[in-house]
Amino acid sequence: MEKIFRGLQILLTYKRVDPDADWCCAAEHDIIYAHGPKKVTKEHATELDDLGWSWDSEFECWGHFT
DSSP: OHHHHHHHHHHHTTTTTOTTSOOOEEEETTEEEEOOOSOOOHHHHHHHHHTTEEEETTTTEEEEEO
16 A cells, blocks of 8 residues: 555645546556556656556556456
């Protein structure tokens, strides 16, 4: 749960950059989807990867398997 929570915290830091974007979460088929920024800093990209988050180009959102 901490890895999922931390990933969401990172993604929400970008809300101030694009407050009108579709900031929502969904869950299906054992994956949590978090719509947010495609581009994040290199540091955040590394941390998200370490936490198990990855960019899903099909749905254009971040995903984390549960």
